[in-house]
Amino acid sequence: MPRAILCILDSVGIGGAPDAEKYGDQGSNTFGHIAEWAADGRADRQGLRHGPLHVPNMDAMGLGAAIQLSSGTVPPGLSAVAKRGRFGVGREVSKGKDTPSGHWEIAGVPVPFDWGYFPQSEPTFPPKLIAEFIQRAKLPGILGDKHASGTEIIAALGEESIRTGKPICYTSIDSVFQIAADESHFGLDRLYEICEIAFELTKPLMIGRVIARPFIGEDATSFKRTGNRRDFAIAPPEPTLLDRNKAAGNQVYAIGKISDIYAGQGVTHKIKGTGIPQLFDKTLEALEMAADRAFIMTNFVDFDSEYGHRRDVPGYAAALELFDGLLPQMISKLRHDDLLVLTADHGNDPTWPGTDHTREQVPILVFSPSLSQGEIGIRSTFADIGESIAHWLGLSPGRHGVSFL
Structure with missing residues (x-):
């Protein structure tokens, strides 16, 4: 067969x-x-x-x-x-x-259908969306809020993210909302939890995916994304x-x-x-x-x-x-x-x-x-x-x- x-x-x-x-x-x-x-x-x-x-x-x-x-x-x-x-x-x-x-x-x-996309301007994400995300996820704030390469923005903001507890939020030309945080300091389960909240908030905008981008390391020279990425996606x-x-x-x-x-x-x-x-x-x-x-x-x-x-x-x-x-x-x-x-x-x-x-x-x-x-x-x-x-x-x-x- x-x-x-x-x-x-x-x-x-x-x-x-x-x-x-x-x-x-x-x-x-x-x-x-x-x-x-x-x-x-x-x-x-x-x-x-x-x-x-x-x-x-x-x-x-x-x-x-x-x-x-x-x-x-x-x-x-x-x-x-x-x-x-x-x-x-x-x-x-x-x-x-x-x-x-x-x-x-x-x-x-x-x-x-047409996917939803975020503009190239900075800040990139709608202020109302980010305010509700911070409130529902009980976050001290976010970093990033722009179009960026994942490895570059983690290198630039990873240390501040670890120090402040604020996740790094960014997007690209694709229909995505990406959230990066350190596995050890922020916590992998906690990252998945806030990504689920972000997915609920971005789904009405027809954003195709919210992507959890965990990384490890203590400084810009040692940061490395891990294999624990998870995509929260709109269903076919x-x-x-x-x-x-x-x-x-x-x-x-x-x-x-x-x-x-x-x-x-x-x-x-x-x-x-x-x-x-x-x-x-x-x-x-x-x-x-x-x-x-x-x-x-x-x-x-x-x-x-x-x-x-x-x-x-x-x-x-x-x-x-x-x-x-x-x-x-x-x-x-x-x-x-x-x-x-x-x-x-x-x-x-x-x-x-x-x-x-x-x-x-x-x-x-x-x-x-x-x-x-x-x-x-x-x-x-x-x-x-x-x-x-x-x-x-x-x-x-x-x-x-x-x-x-």
Whole structure:
């Protein structure tokens, strides 16, 4: 009986979105620009790495061919020929370029509404919202109240936060309200508690997520975010692929931040993990436990959070090679009728101005020992991914998207 594994390589976009100009992202290409940087010799001269980007396993699944289909050019070191499985390109129809939009659409539910966003002005958050948040959460006040990079604002305000007991509140171009506090001094449970209060207050504004951003350390030189991040998210407006598979009596393994993104809906097994190797290992463990018709979904967040937002090109390149080197372990454990899908939820080009996501198309790489080779073209919605997995698992078709299997 079939099973399906869906790996979201968070932010590994491949350029070519027809509406990128609307978002100020025309010309962005996360994977393509990283590959060009690795191959042009600058990285070698600076001692950052040696040689072109090396991802032979994803390339064999059709990554180079998918990028050529999306942006018209094969990146250096990759091939235009897929050696196994099927490849194609996903095009998002949901508005925005944030995590919930991409993930919900991948799971068969395009976002039918506009998210709420906070302005670029400072202070950023509505005074009435902050006043009620401070009162209900019994806080001495907040720090931040602006658009910021998480690591930078923690470095700048972390010591004051520890000294005063005030959490750091900030946002980005995405529909988020983020709250950072020290795990030891402020307390992890206390951070989660005030995030729940903030979520209640921001939900009417259609802010997609309130994110708890715990960190540890005693000063700016030692502060480090931990793996205890938690997203408090608005629930999808209709049943996703996760809900549909659970309703059919099947297992749904949500690994990494997947459960948070879907507000816990449709999940039978929630598994946390930190870092690409651990998340990969957790996925393999789920595969060992998974029964017939199980659906396993993993978000590999480090591409986005550790390297994309930080505009760390060498770090992003190394992470891609790390994941690619692990991939044969997963392929070797697939049963004859298992399906493996690799894709992404948006872009985050580390060579692009700013620190935010980029509107891009995404690769769709599909493999099963029982599946023939071929091209699936440019799909008109990410929802085709969810519908293809639903078809593989024997579920009835959903309202959005068409299977390419």
